[in-house]
Amino acid sequence: MSQVYEKVALIGLGLIASSMFWASRRAGLAGEVRGFARSDETRAIAREIGLCDVVCDTAAEAVQDADLVVLCVPVGAMEAVAREIGPHLKPGATVSDVGSVKKAVVSAVGPHLPNGIDFVPAHPLAGTEHSGPRSGFAELFENRFTILVPEDSARAEATARLRRYWEGMGALVEEMDAEHHDLVLAVTSHAPHLIAYTMVGVADDLRRVTDSEVIKYSAAGFRDFTRIAASDPTMWRDVFLNNKEATLEILGRFTEELFALQRAIRTGDGEQLFDYFTRTRAIRRGIIEAGQDTDAPDFGRVKK
Amino acid sequence: MSQVYEKVALIGLGLIASSMFWASRRAGLAGEVRGFARSDETRAIAREIGLCDVVCDTAAEAVQDADLVVLCVPVGAMEAVAREIGPHLKPGATVSDVGSVKKAVVSAVGPHLPNGIDFVPAHPLAGTEHSGPRSGFAELFENRFTILVPEDSARAEATARLRRYWEGMGALVEEMDAEHHDLVLAVTSHAPHLIAYTMVGVADDLRRVTDSEVIKYSAAGFRDFTRIAASDPTMWRDVFLNNKEATLEILGRFTEELFALQRAIRTGDGEQLFDYFTRTRAIRRGIIEAGQDTDAPDFGRVKK
Numbered sequence: 001m002s003q004v005y006e007k008v009a010l011i012g013l014g015l016i017a018s019s020m021f022w023a024s025r026r027a028g029l030a031g032e033v034r035g036f037a038r039s040d041e042t043r044a045i046a047r048e049i050g051l052c053d054v055v056c057d058t059a060a061e062a063v064q065d066a067d068l069v070v071l072c073v074p075v076g077a078m079e080a081v082a083r084e085i086g087p088h089l090k091p092g093a094t095v096s097d098v099g100s101v102k103k104a105v106v107s108a109v110g111p112h113l114p115n116g117i118d119f120v121p122a123h124p125l126a127g128t129e130h131s132g133p134r135s136g137f138a139e140l141f142e143n144r145f146t147i148l149v150p151e152d153s154a155r156a157e158a159t160a161r162l163r164r165y166w167e168g169m170g171a172l173v174e175e176m177d178a179e180h181h182d183l184v185l186a187v188t189s190h191a192p193h194l195i196a197y198t199m200v201g202v203a204d205d206l207r208r209v210t211d212s213e214v215i216k217y218s219a220a221g222f223r224d225f226t227r228i229a230a231s232d233p234t235m236w237r238d239v240f241l242n243n244k245e246a247t248l249e250i251l252g253r254f255t256e257e258l259f260a261l262q263r264a265i266r267t268g269d270g271e272q273l274f275d276y277f278t279r280t281r282a283i284r285r286g287i288i289e290a291g292q293d294t295d296a297p298d299f300g301r302v303k304k
Numbered sequence: 305m306s307q308v309y310e311k312v313a314l315i316g317l318g319l320i321a322s323s324m325f326w327a328s329r330r331a332g333l334a335g336e337v338r339g340f341a342r343s344d345e346t347r348a349i350a351r352e353i354g355l356c357d358v359v360c361d362t363a364a365e366a367v368q369d370a371d372l373v374v375l376c377v378p379v380g381a382m383e384a385v386a387r388e389i390g391p392h393l394k395p396g397a398t399v400s401d402v403g404s405v406k407k408a409v410v411s412a413v414g415p416h417l418p419n420g421i422d423f424v425p426a427h428p429l430a431g432t433e434h435s436g437p438r439s440g441f442a443e444l445f446e447n448r449f450t451i452l453v454p455e456d457s458a459r460a461e462a463t464a465r466l467r468r469y470w471e472g473m474g475a476l477v478e479e480m481d482a483e484h485h486d487l488v489l490a491v492t493s494h495a496p497h498l499i500a501y502t503m504v505g506v507a508d509d510l511r512r513v514t515d516s517e518v519i520k521y522s523a524a525g526f527r528d529f530t531r532i533a534a535s536d537p538t539m540w541r542d543v544f545l546n547n548k549e550a551t552l553e554i555l556g557r558f559t560e561e562l563f564a565l566q567r568a569i570r571t572g573d574g575e576q577l578f579d580y581f582t583r584t585r586a587i588r589r590g591i592i593e594a595g596q597d598t599d600a601p602d603f604g605r606v607k608k
Binding site for chain 1: 430448487489498499501502505506512520522523525530546552562570577580581584
C-alpha cells in the first residue's frame with residue numbers, strides 16, 4: 001500500500017484514533033501522523049506507547065501543515081475543536097471526523113472551516129466496549145463499513161483520496177447523504193443501543209432478582225444486551241442528543257410493535273407470535289450471508 | 305466420569321437432547337440412551353447420525369425401563385407427552401425436562417406422573433441459533449448454568465443424582481423454586497428475546513431504510529439483537545405463552561424506563577443519559593468477571 005497523505009492530524013486520541021494510527025502505520029498510508037488530546041493524561045499515555053509520530057500540546061500545532069485532519073472527539077465537542085483549529089488549517093487540506101451522527105457534525109463543524117478546505121465527514125462502523133488511547137488496534141476496521149458523507153462543496157478528488165485512506169486501513173467504504181446516514185444508524189445502532197441500555201437498567205433495578213443472579217444467568221440472552229450497553233457513556237449521550245429526531249422516530253415505531261406483541265402474549269395469540277418470530281429469522285440469515293457475523297455454534301463461548 | 309444412570313430416555317430430539325446425548329456419551333454417564341421424536345424425519349436423521357443408542361417409534365417404548373426420562377419438547381407439547389408416557393414409567397424413575405419456563409411445566413406434567421416417580425424439572429441455560437437433531441454438540445453445556453427446580457415430593461437423592469448427571473455434562477448446577485426461576489428468566493432471557501424480536505421486526509418494516517442497508521450496517525449494534533432473534537419460533541412462542549405474568553411485568557418496567565430515557569433525549573437532559581449509561585457499564589464488568597462472556601476486542605469478528 002502506498003502513502004495517501006503526507007501529513008495527518010488526529011484530534012482526540014481514543015479507541016478510533018488510536019486504531020486509525022496503528023492501521024495507517026501498518027499499511028504505510030501517512031508520512032507523519034500528529035496527535036492531540038485535551039487531557040494531559042491521555043497525551044502522556046500516547047507518548048508512552050508511541051501512539052502518533054508526534055504528540056502535540058495544542059490542536060493548532062497538530063493541524064498545522066496537515067493534509068488530512070480527522071476530528072476523533074465526542075460529537076458534543078466537535079464545534080469547540082473546529083473553532084479552535086479553523087484558523088490554523090493548511091489551505092487545500094481535507095477535514096473529516098469519525099462521529100456517529102452526521103447532520104449535527106456538519107452543522108457544528110462546517111461554519112468554522114475557511115474556504116478552500118474540503119470537508120468530508122466520515123463514520124467508521126466499528127468499535128469495541130473499550131475506550132481510551134490504549135484500546136486501539138490495527139485490525140479494528142477490517143471488513144467493517146466506513147460511511148463517507150461528503151459535503152457538496154468538497155472536491156471529488158478529496159473524497160476519493162479519503163476513500164483510499166480508509167480502504168488502506170481495511171474498511172469497506174460507502175457514501176450517502178447526512179440525513180439518510182442518521183436514519184440508517186438510528187435503526188442499526190442508536191435505537192438498539194438505547195434499548196440495550198434500558199434493559200440492562202431494568203435488570204439492575206429489580207429488587208426481587210439480585211444483580212448476581214442477573215450476571216450468573218446472563219448467557220440466556222441478556223448478555224448480548226450488556227455488550228452494547230457497555231460502550232462509552234459520553235459518546236452515547238452525545239449521539240442521542242445529536243440524532244434526536246431519527247432516534248425518537250425509530251423508538252416510537254419500536255414501542256408500537258412492542259405493545260402489539262405484548263398484547264399477543266396477554267391474549268394468548270400464539271399464531272401472531274410464531275409468524276413474527278419466523279420473519280425475524282430471515283434477517284439474521286442475511287447478516288450471516290453478508291459476512292457481518294458468524295453463526296458458529298460456539299460463538300462467544302468463554303475458553304476454559 | 306462414572307455412569308450415573310443405567311438407562312436414560314430423551315423425548316424430543318432437537319438441539320438440547322442431541323447435545324445431551326453427545327455430552328453424556330463423551331463422559332460415559334449413561335449405560336444406554338433411548339430417544340424418541342414425533343416426526344418420522346427426525347427419527348430417520350437420528351438413526352442416520354447415530355443420535356441415541358436406540359431410536360424408538362413410540363414414547364412409551366422409549367421410557368420403558370428408563371431410570372431417567374427427560375422431556376425435551378417445546379413447553380406447549382409437554383402435557384400431551386406426559387399423559388402418554390405416565391402409565392409406562394418404571395416405578396422409582398426420575399422425570400425431568402429442559403423447558404425454559406418452569407411453573408407451567410410443573411402444572412402441565414405433574415398431574416400425569418404416577419406416585420413413586422421423582423419429578424425434578426430442569427432448565428439448561430444454553431443454546432445456539434440453530435435447532436434440530438443435527439445441531440447438537442457435546443460442549444454446549446460447558447461452563448453454562450443448569451437450574452434444577454425439584455418438586456417437594458422428589459427425594460433428595462434423586463435431585464442429587466440428576467445434579468451429578470448435569471455436572472458430568474459440564475454444566476454448573478443451581479437450584480431454585482419454579483416461581484423465582486420464571487422471574488429470573490423473564491429478566492435475563494424472555495424479555496430480552498421479545499425486545500430483540502421487536503427491534504428486528506421494526507428494522508424489517510421500515511420502508512425508508514432497505515433490508516440490505518440494515519444487513520450491511522448491522523455491526524453497529526443491531527447484529528447483537530439478530531443473534532437472539534433467530535432462535536426457534538415454536539420454542540419462543542411457547543415460552544411467552546407460558547411465562548406471561550413475569551414477562552409482562554418485566555416488559556412493563558422496561559417500557560416505563562424506555563419512556564423516561566426517550567423523554568431525556570427529547571428534552572436534551574444529557575446528565576440523566578450519562579448517569580444511566582455509566583451505571584449499566586458496571587453490570588457488563590460483572591458478567592465478564594463471572595466468566596459468562598469475554599471482552600476480547602475482536603469478539604465476533606468474522607475471519608477473512
